[in-house]
Amino acid sequence: MTAAEPAPAVRRGRGRPGYDQAAVLRTAVALFNRKGYDATSIGDLAAELGLSKAAIYHHFASKDDLLRLALGDALDELTAVVSAATHADDGSSAHDRLREVVRRSVEVLVAHQPAVTLLLRVRGNTPVEVDALKRRRWLDDQLAGLVRDAVAEGALRDDLPPELVSRLLFGMVNSLVEWYRPEGTHDAATVAATVAAVAFDGLLRR
Amino acid sequence: MTAAEPAPAVRRGRGRPGYDQAAVLRTAVALFNRKGYDATSIGDLAAELGLSKAAIYHHFASKDDLLRLALGDALDELTAVVSAATHADDGSSAHDRLREVVRRSVEVLVAHQPAVTLLLRVRGNTPVEVDALKRRRWLDDQLAGLVRDAVAEGALRDDLPPELVSRLLFGMVNSLVEWYRPEGTHDAATVAATVAAVAFDGLLRR
Numbered sequence: 001m002t003a004a005e006p007a008p009a010v011r012r013g014r015g016r017p018g019y020d021q022a023a024v025l026r027t028a029v030a031l032f033n034r035k036g037y038d039a040t041s042i043g044d045l046a047a048e049l050g051l052s053k054a055a056i057y058h059h060f061a062s063k064d065d066l067l068r069l070a071l072g073d074a075l076d077e078l079t080a081v082v083s084a085a086t087h088a089d090d091g092s093s094a095h096d097r098l099r100e101v102v103r104r105s106v107e108v109l110v111a112h113q114p115a116v117t118l119l120l121r122v123r124g125n126t127p128v129e130v131d132a133l134k135r136r137r138w139l140d141d142q143l144a145g146l147v148r149d150a151v152a153e154g155a156l157r158d159d160l161p162p163e164l165v166s167r168l169l170f171g172m173v174n175s176l177v178e179w180y181r182p183e184g185t186h187d188a189a190t191v192a193a194t195v196a197a198v199a200f201d202g203l204l205r206r
Numbered sequence: 207m208t209a210a211e212p213a214p215a216v217r218r219g220r221g222r223p224g225y226d227q228a229a230v231l232r233t234a235v236a237l238f239n240r241k242g243y244d245a246t247s248i249g250d251l252a253a254e255l256g257l258s259k260a261a262i263y264h265h266f267a268s269k270d271d272l273l274r275l276a277l278g279d280a281l282d283e284l285t286a287v288v289s290a291a292t293h294a295d296d297g298s299s300a301h302d303r304l305r306e307v308v309r310r311s312v313e314v315l316v317a318h319q320p321a322v323t324l325l326l327r328v329r330g331n332t333p334v335e336v337d338a339l340k341r342r343r344w345l346d347d348q349l350a351g352l353v354r355d356a357v358a359e360g361a362l363r364d365d366l367p368p369e370l371v372s373r374l375l376f377g378m379v380n381s382l383v384e385w386y387r388p389e390g391t392h393d394a395a396t397v398a399a400t401v402a403a404v405a406f407d408g409l410l411r412r
Contacts, residue, residue: 036245038242125241155411157410157411168378169404172374174377175381185367186367194370202409202410203363
């Protein structure tokens with residue numbers, strides 16, 4: 001993460017710049033990623049936004065509430081991608097659905113990079129974090145099942161431990177949050193295609 | 207990271223349990239990973255160890271000093287692995303040296319998981335962190351160069367952006383710190399072999 005971008009100010013009545021709920025949440029996520037959730041106070045967030053703490057509490061009940069909403073956003077997006085793949089009833093192969101999950105996961109990570117970064121750093125220090133870890137484990141289990149299905153149908157090689165393959169494949173995808181820069185030379189589609197080329201076809205020249 | 211393991215107590219003179227410098231550092235790294243560096247105080251570390259703050263300051267000048275030593279350990283190990291590969295004068299191919307870096311990086315990550323976890327979460331909030339990021343960038347550049355050399359010598363396919371391939375390959379390796387459990391079913395050698403199989407040969411059955 002580079003330094004947090006200040007949330008765009010929204011002009012309100014009486015000429016004072018204000019922030020809507022989404023803008024406050026965006027700034028909170030950037031600050032959590034920069035300083036760590038445990039080290040960030042509502043006072044820090046208020047200072048970053050040039051608001052009073054009361055103005056933050058007007059939108060959010062607590063710091064925990066901000067975290068819950070941010071993690072929920074990221075988890076909802078990823079859950080939608082994974083559920084679409086695991087509950088597809090269009091007769092597509094597990095291999096095709098696995099490729100589609102990889103492609104769409106890259107899109108979600110690029111579109112929601114700050115929230116997913118926060119999600120991937122969750123340690124389980126609070127009930128909100130424990131719930132998020134539970135949802136992440138469900139996602140991991142679904143993905144491992146999809147890899148196993150793709151091996152069972154004969155599309156993928158069967159000489160590697162499927163749960164290890166799943167960890168590595170989505171570890172490669174998740175690594176995006178650490179190094180992807182939206183202003184860089186590669187768009188989400190190029191990254192997704194490169195992930196698929198490396199993981200499914202391999203790097204060796206044939 | 208699971209909960210920090212308490213550092214093993216060392217019996218000292220006068221019958222009181224004490225901790226040597228390495229044990230204090232190990233506990234500090236575990237605590238930094240669990241709570242975040244910015245949210246952890248020397249007081250927290252003293253409480254975790256059942257020591258006075260003065261006892262910590264007997265070993266370390268500051269919290270920054272603990273971070274510098276921990277990151278230095280991880281960086282020295284990784285630098286040794288990368289330098290050995292990029293400065294090899296044994297006539298080995300870039301492809302072989304890249305495979306060797308992957309294999310040895312996995313070993314370092316498994317053997318030094320807490321310190322490398324800390325390193326991979328560094329955000330650049332302090333001069334110590336900025337220095338660590340500079341050394342990480344040097345490593346990234348060396349690895350990207352090795353991928354380019356392996357493409358140039360004809361071993362690896364040339365239709366993918368080499369710097370993206372390098373990010374993904376070592377993103378996959380680095381993801382280990384998030385999910386690898388030493389008490390799990392796969393040892394470092396199995397993980398290293400699976401990373402190489404996925405990345406170089408690909409997942410498709412042939």
